[in-house]
Amino acid sequence: MLLCLCFNQEKFTMMMMRAAVGLWVLSAVICVGRGHHHLGHGNDQAVQDTVADGSANSVSLVNEANKEFSFRLYRQLAAHADSQGQNIFFSPASVSAALAMLSVGAQGETHRQLFSGLGFNSSLLTQTDVDQVFQTLLQSANNTSQEDASEGTAVFVDNRFKPKPEFLQTLKQSYFADGFNVDFSQTTESADTINKYVEEKTNGKIDKLVEDLDPDTVMYLISYIYYKGKWATPFDPELTKQDDFNVDENTTVSVNMMNMEDDFYTYQDRVLNTTVLQLPFNSSYSMLLMLPDVMATLENAIDPNLVAKWLKAMSPRRHDVYIPKFSIKTSYNLNDVLSEMGMTDMFGGRANLRGISEEQGLAVSKVVHQATLDVDEAGATAAAATGIEISTRSGGLYSAPVLKFNRPFMVIITERNTEKILFLGKIINPTI
The missing domain is CATH 3.30.497.10 (Antithrombin, subunit I, domain 2)
Known part of the structure; x- marks a missing residue:
């Protein structure tokens, strides 16, 4: 910047x-x-x-x-x-x-x-x-x-x-x-x-x-x-496919959607109807992605205390995650x-x-x-050493819940040790 x-x-x-x-x-x-x-x-x-x-x-x-x-x-x-x-x-x-x-x-x-x-x-x-x-x-x-x-x-x-x-x-x-x-x-x-x-x-x-x-x-x-x-666990370019991103009720754009099924640290804020995903990088920086049902609700409520609450309450769970590749x-x-x-x-x-x-x-x-x-399969920005475990689940067929960032979401990039917020934003349309 x-x-x-x-x-x-x-x-x-x-x-x-x-x-x-x-x-x-x-x-x-x-x-x-x-x-x-x-x-x-x-x-x-x-x-x-x-x-x-x-x-x-x-x-x-x-x-x-x-x-x-x-x-x-x-x-x-x-x-x-x-x-x-x-x-x-x-x-x-x-x-x-x-x-x-x-x-x-x-x-x-x-x-x-x-x-x-x-x-x-x-x-x-x-x-x-x-x-x-x-x-x-x-x-x-x-x-x-x-x-x-x-x-x-x-x-x-x-x-x-x-x-x-x-x-x-x-x-x-x-x-x-x-x-x-x-x-x-x-x-x-x-x-x-x-x-x-x-x-x-x-x-x-x-x-x-x-x-x-x-x-x-x-x-x-x-x-x-x-x-x-770079991402601690990079996305596989072979899994990146064209998909729709819903800018608003009346506008849909085509994006290259990256995909990975893995154990991710996430939090479901039921008060704000927002899902929070933490992506680990191979350094002391991390990226938080927030997917709200209603963007204005999240924007009006978000503050340092809320982010600290999310980070403290996050737990690892297997998800099938989709994130647009964008500039x-x-x-x-x-x-x-x-x-x-x-x-x-x-x-x-x-x-x-x-x-x-x-x-x-x-x-x-x-x-x-x-x-x-720019965000792509290899990386985007700094990284926190958040543990993402790849585990084998036994007993019957298991379908990981899908977490797809196919509508407007917020992004925060922070440094783990100081908790300094380097970048902050809202992605409404990844194609502009």
Whole structure:
């Protein structure tokens, strides 16, 4: 996934997200623009002493806030007219991480709105606490033994702009940002430099993050996550057949339906009339698929506590599972969505980003989120080590109950150890 936050006097761009077969890419970009005067580039200061990882309490508070933020953002997206009849897919982890980085440079009411919008309790968490937790999360992500997983950040600074050294130090220390100097007045060359960096870090999956650069841009902050995973038990391509997917009462589309009979961890939520399926991958990530009788009932009720309840209550049972093989792409302008979540000042003249620089005129103008996800027989995304047993049943003929995802369903992709929600969405039509 890829997230771009762009700041100048009037412009803030946020491009988000790309995932491919068994591959998620997360990238966050913050570009900051200035007024018409130029400042020289300053020297970095020594890093201030901080604890490498936040307290267990801070980690818990931030993790819980991030999970709550995931579903609040989902509901805002689902409620918008542009989302009606469309697939929804985005990375709440990317949005919250990028906005947390933005909060490093925010002050006053702008900072308060960011903290509140992200769900961080300012009476219990300081900015330093939040930075240390994200430092812990980044360290944890990069200390895994998974070959096809990496996470990191970079900051590109215009050589005529002087950001506060302490801002850069926090990005370097807590978010492990690589640092580069560029000449943003050379818009084409600067865009090429950033794009090549992102392309390399994402193994070519995102090759043109930046298409248009404002010559007043003074800073880009990149955050990327690359993950390539496979199902612990892959689907047999020989069993993939054409089948119908019921988009709504009046619309049916043809899809390639994958099939596997196996022991799966499932849960039947009888209150919401929803079946929950957990698919294991060969890493620390897992995918939850939720098949409701009525989508709105599930959307209105789903929250972190409900997901935790499902995971705790799941039990293995043999099922004949059918899941569509699909590729989807989504695109959002998040200005209104984030404003409705209380983060309004960063978009206008009241923006206070003096933690980045004392220069006037820094503001966020545009937030765009893009995402793609491909699911096939080999894999889709990260994996939790959920035990799927293949057992032989004795005594008479047995027909495993069928669980067919042939109508709209929700999807959550999480990391098992931190329970971080990397991706969240709703598949209404796998063919669009």
